[in-house]
Structure formats: C-alpha cells, structure tokens
Amino acid sequence: MSIPGQLNPSPRVLLGPGPSDVHPRVLTAMATPLVGHLDPEFLVLMNETQDMLRQVFRTQNRLTFPVSGTGSAGMETCVVNLIEPGDRMVVCVNGVFGQRMTDVAQRAGPAVTTVERPWGEVFDLNQLREVLQRVRPKVLGIVHAETSTGAWQPLEGLGPLCHEFETLLLVDTVTSLAGVPVEVDAWEVDAVYSGTQKCLSCPPGLAPVSFSPRAVEAINRRKTKVQSWYLDMTMVQRYWGEERFYHHTAPITAIYALREALRLVLEEGLEVRFTRHLRNHQALKAGLAALGIGYAAAEGHQLPQLNAVRIPAGADDLTTRKRLLGEFGIEIGGGLGDFKGKVWRVGLMGHASRPNNVLLFLAALEQCLVAQGVKVPPGAGVAAANRVYAG
Numbered sequence: 560m561s562i563p564g565q566l567n568p569s570p571r572v573l574l575g576p577g578p579s580d581v582h583p584r585v586l587t588a589m590a591t592p593l594v595g596h597l598d599p600e601f602l603v604l605m606n607e608t609q610d611m612l613r614q615v616f617r618t619q620n621r622l623t624f625p626v627s628g629t630g631s632a633g634m635e636t637c638v639v640n641l642i643e644p645g646d647r648m649v650v651c652v653n654g655v656f657g658q659r660m661t662d663v664a665q666r667a668g669p670a671v672t673t674v675e676r677p678w679g680e681v682f683d684l685n686q687l688r689e690v691l692q693r694v695r696p697k698v699l700g701i702v703h704a705e706t707s708t709g710a711w712q713p714l715e716g717l718g719p720l721c722h723e724f725e726t727l728l729l730v731d732t733v734t735s736l737a738g739v740p741v742e743v744d745a746w747e748v749d750a751v752y753s754g755t756q757k758c759l760s761c762p763p764g765l766a767p768v769s770f771s772p773r774a775v776e777a778i779n780r781r782k783t784k785v786q787s788w789y790l791d792m793t794m795v796q797r798y799w800g801e802e803r804f805y806h807h808t809a810p811i812t813a814i815y816a817l818r819e820a821l822r823l824v825l826e827e828g829l830e831v832r833f834t835r836h837l838r839n840h841q842a843l844k845a846g847l848a849a850l851g852i853g854y855a856a857a858e859g860h861q862l863p864q865l866n867a868v869r870i871p872a873g874a875d876d877l878t879t880r881k882r883l884l885g886e887f888g889i890e891i892g893g894g895l896g897d898f899k900g901k902v903w904r905v906g907l908m909g910h911a912s913r914p915n916n917v918l919l920f921l922a923a924l925e926q927c928l929v930a931q932g933v934k935v936p937p938g939a940g941v942a943a944a945n946r947v948y949a950g
C-alpha cells in the first residue's frame with residue numbers, strides 16, 4: 560500500500576481565465592466547522608447569501624440563489640428550465656462559451672438558431688433585432704464576458720428589444736459578475752448565471768443564478784417536466800425558498816465561502832471594485848503595449864478582468880507559460896479554439912486584480928521574452944504601468 564504525501568501545492572499567482580486567487584478571508588471561512596444543511600443557523604446563512612447575491616446582481620428577483628455546481632451547471636439550469644421540446648432558442652456565438660451554450664441548448668430539445676460574430680467582436684442590436692424578427696424565439700442567450708476572447712458584450716437595450724418579441728433574455732455572467740457592472744433589473748435580464756471562481760474570488764463549485772418574474776412565469780407554464788431532476792427549479796426553489804423542503808444536501812463549505820466573498824464585494828462597494836478592475840487593466844494594457852503586445856478583442860470592447868492578448872512574434876506559447884509558472888509561480892491561460900497558440904489570456908479577477916500582480920507579471924514576462932530572443936526595451940512594461948498608476 561502506498562499513501563501519497565500530505566497535500567502541499569506550490570504557491571501560485573493565479574492570473575489565468577479562472578480560477579482566480581481566493582481571498583484569505585474566504586479560505587478561513589472554508590475552514591469553519593460544518594453545521595447541518597437544515598440547521599436553523601444554516602438557513603439564516605442561506606438567506607444572507609441570497610440577499611447579498613441580489614445586491615451583487617442588482618436585482619429584486621426572489622428566485623436568486625447559488626446552484627450546486629460550476630458555471631456550466633448554471634448555464635444548463637437556465638437553459639433546461641426555460642426551454643422544452645418544440646420551443647425555439649437563439650444563441651449568440653462569438654467564442655467558446657457561446658458554442659457551449661449552443662451545445663447545451665441542442666441537448667434540451669428546442670430548435671436552436673445561432674447568430675455569429677467573428678471571435679473578439681461583439682453583437683449589435685440591429686443584428687439581434689433581425690434574428691429576433693425572423694426566428695421569434697422563446698429565449699435568446701448571450702455571453703456578457705466571453706472568456707475565450709476577452710470581448711465585453713454591451714447589454715443596454717437588449718432586454719427591452721427581446722421583450723418586444725416576447726423573447727426571454729438569458730445572460731452568461733460567469734466572468735463578469737463582480738468585475739464589471741451587471742444590472743439584471745435595469746437591463747431587463749430574465750435569466751442569468753455566474754460562477755464563483757472568477758471575479759468573486761471563491762473556489763469553483765457554485766453557480767449563482769437569478770430568474771425574473773417573467774422567467775418564473777414561463778417555467779410555471781411548462782407543458783413538460785424539466786429534463787434534469789437535479790437542476791429543476793420547480794423543485795430546487797422549494798429548498799431555497801420558504802419551505803426549505805429537502806432537495807439535495809447543500810455544499811455547506813462552498814456556501815460559507817461564497818457568503819464571505821459576497822461580504823468582501825459589498826464591503827468594498829461595487830463601483831469601487833469596478834474602478835479597481837479598470838485601473839489595473841489600464842496599467843497592464845499600457846505595460847503590454849510597451850512590450851509590443853496588443854489585444855485580441857476589438858478596441859472599446861476589452862474586458863478589464865480578462866486580457867486576451869496576441870502572442871508576439873518570436874515567442875512560443877508553451878515555452879513562455881511554462882517558464883512563467885516554473886520560475887515565477889504565475890499561471891496565465893493559453894488560447895482556446897480559434898485562438899489556440901495565438902493568444903494568452905491574462906486574468907485580473909477579483910482579489911487578483913492588484914498593482915503588485917500587474918507589475919510582477921510584466922517584469923516576469925519581459926524576462927521570458929528576452930530569454931527567447933524577443934527584442935523588448937528593458938523595463939519598458941513596468942515603467943508604462945507605473946505611469947498609469949502615477950497618473
């Protein structure tokens with residue numbers, strides 16, 4: 560019999576597309592002893608978590624809670640509850656996560672129409688009006704922060720446009736929530752899901768979701784049962800609602816973590832947090848420009864928390880990422896799909912969006928580039944970032 564050694568992972572700076580670095584207060588919360596999942600004290604914690612989630616989603620929606628599962632479980636929850644065989648759904652695809660939503664939707668039985676933009680670009684209302692008019696879908700799904708390209712999809716006006724055609728608007732906010740504004744009520748979003756491991760700076764494992772009264776009505780009008788037992792909102796809401804009717808055992812430690820992460824977000828203040836993300840992004844962008852590195856997403860639509868940047872000529876994708884990890888403990892992401900081998904994805908999410916990470920990364924990247932013979936002006940990246948911070 561052989562027993563592996565005690566758990567001892569190397570220290571890392573998580574600057575990839577997620578998971579991001581977890582705040583120490585969240586780690587402490589996770590080491591708190593368990594109570595039962597129907598303990599009266601835990602029921603209070605569930606209410607508090609829901610209440611804080613509503614504040615972070617900026618919604619009054621009653622049906623707001625974390626699904627037990629990662630972001631993809633949130634995606635699947637929204638799709639399978641809103642859609643049944645015979646329905647029509649439109650999915651906007653400009654990267655990997657639009658593709659994933661299409662796959663999830665196709666398995667749920669509706670007729671799925673995709674509308675596409677090149678990777679790195681975003682959709683405009685005219686293109687979406689045309690497809691809504693033509694297809695008249697029950698649901699239109701779109702990704703707010705496309706993690707594979709770093710593109711930031713504007714959502715203002717899309718909710719009212721969907722409602723003109725009696726379409727429900729479903730939005731993926733896995734990478735956007737708590738990093739850039741998400742206005743569920745003001746934008747008239749009907750179903751929204753997120754994940755805990757990005758700008759909330761929690762470990763992966765929960766998928767916050769929220770459904771508008773319009774979406775709840777659509778769920779209540781279904782002719783068929785929701786295809787998934789585990790993700791069926793008509794049952795799960797009895798657990799998260801007033802009845803507290805047992806459905807599944809809530810992942811208690813994950814909810815402790817989310818509760819603490821939400822406290823941190825609200826203590827900092829959403830606006831202050833968004834400004835912090837923007838400022839660190841601006842410093843990083845200036846530093847990368849000084850090293851001759853540009854962005855993959857269209858100018859004006861670049862996410863502050865996910866910087867997808869073009870790998871410069873002369874640098875090898877894997878060699879650079881291996882060296883960053885091995886020598887500096889820094890994790891960044893490689894490209895996915897069409898961007899594989901062409902793009903690096905540098906996350907500055909939640910707790911990880913800090914000047915020390917920006918400066919460390921720029922200095923380390925310079926060393927990795929120089930080692931491969933890429934000519935860069937010495938110290939130019941760090942100096943450019945510092946000019947942004949000084950200004």
Ligand code: PLP
Pocket residue numbers: 576577629630631632634656702704705706707731733734754763
């Ligand atoms: N949607 C987006 C935009 C994502 O970035 C991700 C994960 O990176 C997901 C969905 C899926 O989330 P998970 O990997 O937590 O299942």
